[in-house]
Amino acid sequence: MEEKAQRLYEGIHYIGFYDAYYREGRYLEQAKGLIPLVEEFAGWFLGEGGLGLGEEWEAALKENLVGILRDIRQALEEGDRVLLMDALEQGVAEYLEMFLPESYFEEREAVHVEKQKG
Amino acid sequence: MSKSRRDENLEWLDRKYPGIRKRVEERKEGLLRGEGIEVEEELSVEGEAILKVRAKGRELYLAGRRSPAASARNQVAALGGIMGNAPVFLVGMGNLHYLEEVLRATDESVIVIIYEPVFSIFYRQLGIADLKGTIGGRKAALIVEGINEEETKGLLRATLVKERIPLMKNLTLPNYAEFCAEKILAFYQEIDDIAKSYLTFLNTRLRFISVAADNFYHNVPYVRTGYRAGQLAGAVPNDVPAILVSAGPSLNKNIRELRRAKNHAFLIAADTAVKPLLREGIVPDMYAMLDGKKPLNLVEAEGSKKIPLVVLVNGAKAILDYHTGKKFFINEGYSYVNEMFKMNGETLEYLPVGGSVATLAFSLACHLGFKDIIFVGQDLALTGNKTHADGTFKEKMDEIDTSKYKTVPGNYEKEVPTRGDFDNYRKWFEEFIESWSKRYDVRFINATEGGAKIAGTEIMTLKEAIDGLCTKEVDIGRCFEKLEPAFSGEEQEKILRYFHDTPKEIHKMAALAEEGEKLYQRLDKQCSHGNMDRKAYLKILTRVKKNRKRIEGNPNYQLVSETIARAEQIIQSSQFFRYDSMEEEGKELARQGKLYMDLIRECAGILERIAEETVAKAK
Numbered sequence: 001m002e003e004k005a006q007r008l009y010e011g012i013h014y015i016g017f018y019d020a021y022y023r024e025g026r027y028l029e030q031a032k033g034l035i036p037l038v039e040e041f042a043g044w045f046l047g048e049g050g051l052g053l054g055e056e057w058e059a060a061l062k063e064n065l066v067g068i069l070r071d072i073r074q075a076l077e078e079g080d081r082v083l084l085m086d087a088l089e090q091g092v093a094e095y096l097e098m099f100l101p102e103s104y105f106e107e108r109e110a111v112h113v114e115k116q117k118g
Numbered sequence: 119m120s121k122s123r124r125d126e127n128l129e130w131l132d133r134k135y136p137g138i139r140k141r142v143e144e145r146k147e148g149l150l151r152g153e154g155i156e157v158e159e160e161l162s163v164e165g166e167a168i169l170k171v172r173a174k175g176r177e178l179y180l181a182g183r184r185s186p187a188a189s190a191r192n193q194v195a196a197l198g199g200i201m202g203n204a205p206v207f208l209v210g211m212g213n214l215h216y217l218e219e220v221l222r223a224t225d226e227s228v229i230v231i232i233y234e235p236v237f238s239i240f241y242r243q244l245g246i247a248d249l250k251g252t253i254g255g256r257k258a259a260l261i262v263e264g265i266n267e268e269e270t271k272g273l274l275r276a277t278l279v280k281e282r283i284p285l286m287k288n289l290t291l292p293n294y295a296e297f298c299a300e301k302i303l304a305f306y307q308e309i310d311d312i313a314k315s316y317l318t319f320l321n322t323r324l325r326f327i328s329v330a331a332d333n334f335y336h337n338v339p340y341v342r343t344g345y346r347a348g349q350l351a352g353a354v355p356n357d358v359p360a361i362l363v364s365a366g367p368s369l370n371k372n373i374r375e376l377r378r379a380k381n382h383a384f385l386i387a388a389d390t391a392v393k394p395l396l397r398e399g400i401v402p403d404m405y406a407m408l409d410g411k412k413p414l415n416l417v418e419a420e421g422s423k424k425i426p427l428v429v430l431v432n433g434a435k436a437i438l439d440y441h442t443g444k445k446f447f448i449n450e451g452y453s454y455v456n457e458m459f460k461m462n463g464e465t466l467e468y469l470p471v472g473g474s475v476a477t478l479a480f481s482l483a484c485h486l487g488f489k490d491i492i493f494v495g496q497d498l499a500l501t502g503n504k505t506h507a508d509g510t511f512k513e514k515m516d517e518i519d520t521s522k523y524k525t526v527p528g529n530y531e532k533e534v535p536t537r538g539d540f541d542n543y544r545k546w547f548e549e550f551i552e553s554w555s556k557r558y559d560v561r562f563i564n565a566t567e568g569g570a571k572i573a574g575t576e577i578m579t580l581k582e583a584i585d586g587l588c589t590k591e592v593d594i595g596r597c598f599e600k601l602e603p604a605f606s607g608e609e610q611e612k613i614l615r616y617f618h619d620t621p622k623e624i625h626k627m628a629a630l631a632e633e634g635e636k637l638y639q640r641l642d643k644q645c646s647h648g649n650m651d652r653k654a655y656l657k658i659l660t661r662v663k664k665n666r667k668r669i670e671g672n673p674n675y676q677l678v679s680e681t682i683a684r685a686e687q688i689i690q691s692s693q694f695f696r697y698d699s700m701e702e703e704g705k706e707l708a709r710q711g712k713l714y715m716d717l718i719r720e721c722a723g724i725l726e727r728i729a730e731e732t733v734a735k736a737k
Binding site: 016017020021025071074078079080081082083085086087089090091 | 176177178179180181182183184185188189192193195196292293295296
């Protein structure tokens with residue numbers, strides 16, 4: 001799941017970046033391509049997945065994820081870019097971060113710093 | 119009782135835009151009902167009030183439910199660096215996070231224009247946002263559809279001034295296009311029009327760069343012996359119609375009809391229309407010319423030499439030499455020309471030119487006080503897939519493929535193909551007519567019998583217009599004969615001495631540029647020291663400013679500036695760039711300054727040689 005989580009995480013950031021820089025209005029269309037991965041991750045998390053934080057926490061996290069999925073569905077039905085971006089970037093991506101190793105973020109940060117240096 | 123948030127906001131806005139509170143109160147019911155957009159409020163996960171819009175059967179958020187400000191942060195960052203003095207256009211208020219981000223990311227010189235296309239959103243935000251706290255003393259203007267949208271054009275024109283245009287940034291808040299796309303497009307169209315008209319101005323400048331100075335110094339002796347266009351006011355009777363004859367393709371349809379108008383109207387032609395008119399035996403009362411590259415053969419015809427001519431001083435020199443009749447000049451802002459009038463205690467009148475020969479002729483007719491102005495051959499479109507009337511550039515103009523051209527509403531056809539420059543001139547006419555009609559009672563009649571519709575004109579056939587309006591006999595030629603040159607013999611002598619001194623004056627400018635270059639070298643040296651002496655730096659800057667002021671004060675400077683227009687444009691826009699340190703800024707300033715001074719020196723050298731061969735030899 002880690003590899004898929006990483007792919008989805010990068011996908012979410014890529015389409016957000018693409019939308020902000022290129023302003024072509026293709027966010028919804030591009031986000032639709034990520035939905036199978038979102039569904040797979042959500043299915044796993046709501047089923048066997050978990051962080052071992054205790055029943056109460058796990059239940060709250062699962063309930064929150066269900067809310068995010070509901071927003072994604074609504075955003076796709078309404079064609080709502082704001083709600084979809086918020087649900088993916090501020091919702092799903094935050095879950096994914098919990099499953100990605102620290103080393104992954106350190107690597108990303110290093111690449112970013114290199115780019116800044118030119 | 120404490121004031122509500124809405125009252126506080128309205129009170130603050132009313133101080134900035136007097137009368138806005140009253141307009142909001144008066145119009146709110148109608149606008150809220152008429153827009154058909156429901157704006158709801160809900161709380162985000164963070165507890166912030168966010169807006170949701172119900173429109174066209176859809177429900178759309180204006181800010182995220184989890185992190186309302188996140189998208190604003192990313193999108194404003196994606197705009198890249200926003201230069202000082204840049205105009206930033208924000209379409210939509212949303213939750214004000216975009217505005218907050220723009221203000222946070224920029225300095226106080228940046229001008230933010232917020233356009234809210236939906237009154238219902240603005241009205242809802244009045245009850246939530248803290249406008250005073252968010253905007254404070256920053257340069258920000260607010261346009262709200264239904265409240266003050268009529269100010270859009272004026273505000274955009276005031277903000278999008280020349281050098282700022284390349285710096286502008288714009289951002290439409292997400293989801294807005296889903297429920298008010300047309301209004302957003304109209305807003306961007308206004309911005310596009312201004313930017314394009316600046317581009318047209320710049321391109322015209324660039325197009326004539328190579329010939330402008332040469333034409334100018336060659337032609338300016340004609341100003342000494344010529345006439346002011348302003349002398350025509352009162353001399354030419356304006357109780358008959360003015361007929362503006364242009365060379366659009368439709369001119370061939372009704373040119374013969376114009377014979378009946380001769381001596382019953384003031385016939386003013388665009389240069390390209392002169393030959394077709396003469397071929398029909400019609401001698402216009404006057405013609406206009408402004409193009410620095412206009413080929414002589416367009417007017418070279420028996421009978422054209424003596425027709426009074428309204429002309430720009432940097433118009434094609436071959437045409438001015440060929441023409442032996444009375445030449446009328448207007449003030450184009452050249453200090454060199456204005457100095458000729460000033461030294462004799464006179465002034466030359468300004469006239470909006472508009473960029474084309476037809477706009478110049480039209481502007482003159484309006485300023486001469488005509489109450490009926492009739493357009494003929496003013497197609498501003500490619501009627502019949504031709505650019506001009508037959509008998510102008512060619513005996514039979516070629517038909518071109520216009521299938522991919524933009525189309526606009528036609529006078530007689532539903533749509534006609536047009537070109538970018540034609541369409542810009544059409545817009546110029548429309549704006550001029552709109553503003554002129556507010557002040558004067560004038561009938562604008564479009565008797566083109568083809569071409570693009572010009573808002574503000576009545577469509578009529580030329581026959582109808584002549585039958586109805588050209589009823590009085592008039593001898594315009596006689597009126598021209600009575601006019602005396604703008605300068606007396608004595609005044610002309612004084613100007614002649616001024617002409618002869620011109621190469622010397624231009625040389626002074628070159629010497630100042632050399633001095634300026636040295637100052638910039640010192641500035642560079644100063645900034646390259648590890649430990650910069652700020653006092654010395656500021657002292658050099660003061661001398662640089664004085665030097666530039668002296669260069670710019672030279673009456674020949676505008677000719678130099680026009681000749682180096684492209685480089686000047688880059689330098690003027692880059693004056694707004696900001697750097698991290700004073701040293702860095704100083705070094706960049708020195709680099710650009712040296713280049714600029716070098717250009718001035720080189721250009722002054724060329725102009726000096728031109729002046730020696732032209733004005734300096736004037737007799």
